[in-house]
Amino acid sequence: MNLALEERNKMISKKNVRLDDQTKALIENQRLLKKSNADKDKLLTLISHDLRSPVAQVKSIAELVLKVALEGEELKAFFERINESTDKSLANLTEVLVWARSQMDKGMSSSLDIVDVKSSLESAYQIVSSDYEAKDVKFQCKCPDPWPKVYCDESHLGIILRNLLSNAVKFSHRGSEVHVRIRMAGAWVHFMVEDRGVGV
Secondary structure, three states: OHHHHHHHHHHHHHHHHHHHHHHHHHHHHHHHHHHHHHHHHHHHHHHHHHHHHHHHHHHHHHHHHHHOOOOHHHHHHHHHHHHHHHHHHHHHHHHHHHHHHHHHHHOOOOOEEEEEHHHHHHHHHHHHHHHHHHOOOEEEEEOOOOOOEEEEEHHHHHHHHHHHHHHHHHOOOOOOEEEEEEEEEOOEEEEEEEEOOOOO
């Protein structure tokens, strides 16, 4: 009788261990699923922001052409601006989609490298420069000489800088200024973006 009970208890214990393992696996799968959904939401937010800005640039230039009667060299100049803005938009779109694809393949992660701050900031400004020109907003930058380098994900830094510069000009008053200050603090590099707008 005792032997039978012992065998039964052993079987129950084994089943409990298997159930515990299955429960842990389910909990881990739920955690990974939640993370995956959060990553996708983050990607959609970033992509929608980066796509909206360049399309708006092209639209604003096209509307200006339609409102003003232009001929000859003036018309050519506006089409050159549209072409330039489209080139920037395509480059921006390609960069964002490549980055988004890499994140979907491996999850939200970072590819760390030594990144030149000057190059990243100039690239970010070039993409949104037509917004600054349209509102006659001056872009000013103050940075230590030589320009610092940072250890980060270059794509992430580019997206962050574009969003900061885009939001700054978006909420700026016409004819005002946007100031970017880059400051070293030990091993850290601080980016400060200041506008003269209405605030967010």
